[in-house]
Amino acid sequence: MSQGYDLIGDVHGCGATLSTLLEKLGYEQRAGVYRHPTRKAVFLGDLIDRGPRIRLAVQIARRMVDEGEAYIVMGNHEHHALAYTHPAPKGSERRWLREHSPRHNRIIADTLYQYRDHTNEWEDTLAWFKTLPLFLEFDDFRVVHACWDAALIEALKKRSPNACLTDELLEESADSSTEAFAIVDRLTRGPSIALPEGVAIHSGDGFTRKSFRAHFWAANPKRWGDVVFQPDNLPDHLETRPLSEAEREGLGYYDAEQRALFIGHYWCEGIPALPARNIACLDYSAVKYGRLVAYRFDGERELSADRFVWVDVHREESSRI
Ligand SMILES: [Mn+2]
Structure with missing residues (x-):
């Protein structure tokens, strides 16, 4: 039997809901790691910000990734956290790669607050974020947080064969006139x-x-x-x-003949549906009283809306925001 994958949308700090979803999908926690006997999980990025249990969400995903039980791509919120906490290059007028403006502060505020007494864990989490690839490509499907752009993905592969942000790419990505900015912006924020x-x-x-x-x-x-x-x-x-x-x-254009593509990011609402027969968006606005959504993929050429599995974010988790 070929390997099955469960793709999981933007968690945004809904750690308790993530546990519930994994259990619903048949994952069991053993020695602190969720595992499935025959399947792997794939997280679509944006683990952090907004929700009430950000550390838990990161811990669950990270342990699964470290143990080979899951894969993950970087979301725009992980990139924001890296740029926000990375010193600006020497000689720059700014102190940080991403300015600490009211807008930028607000995006990351819940995360900084929840890690306030766990500074070592936060540093370690940021170091882990730097290891997250911007896209993943499997034999019969692809994964990116927001947008698959073939030309920019080729450009990224040339500069970083494992698709991760080097320090150089991260620093460059703060300047909107650069190729690195175009890559990160398009792949994690979309058009x-x-x-x-x-x-x-x-x-x-x-x-x-x-x-x-x-x-x-x-x-x-x-x-x-x-x-x-x-x-x-x-x-x-x-x-x-x-x-x-x-x-x-x-x-750009992702045509219907290409292999299945899984994305998050777009704040969908309502009952999960497929925007195209080979594209599934799994971001259903978990934090806004929405849903945490997964897609159970078994190599099918045409995706099916019957394969969505979701958990309605519990009011208790939502009410603590
Ligand atoms: Mn996003």
Whole structure:
């Protein structure tokens, strides 16, 4: 029998819900590590921030990865944590690679708070984050936090054969004019399209956005509404706005003939569904009273919505945020 994999979406600090999901999937904890007799887990990144049990979420995933029971890719929140805590290069005017601005502080606040009395563990966790690859490629499926971009993945492989961020790549990724920025931004944040001057979306997560998250699997998108992929709707008059040639090219395209692709990141809502027959998004906004979602993959060429398994994030876990 070939190896089965359980792909698990953005945990965002819902450690207790992660335990419940793993048990529902048939994993048992032995000697502090969740194991399955015949299957491996794959985490899609964004273990940290937002939720009430961030340390637990990291501990569970890390032990599984260390023991060979799971794989993981880096999410934009792990990258944020690395850039936020990494000193800026000598000679720079900044102190940190990622400025400690109110917006950046807020993204990582829950994580720093929950590790406040565990500074060694936090340092060790950051060192572990540096070992997480930005993508994974198996014989019959691929994994990336937000967007599979073949050209940027080739560029990354050339500079880092194991797909991890070196210090050099991490430092470069703080500068938006560089290739490293393009790689990290595209793979962990996905494509986005700038809103017109003067228009902003007030998002459900409390942030104001001047761009919207777009997806990269429409065969022939014509309008903004064809590619929007986020819980916040576009203002009505922008749904029908034509996509410019440059915007369309900027999205890239993952066609239906390519192997199965698993992503997280996009804050889906409702009952898990497949956006394309070879793409599954497993981020169902765990923290916002959502779901922690897995997909049980057994090598099928066409994905099936029957293979989603999820746990509704328990009110007790959510209420402690
Ligand atoms: Mn994300």
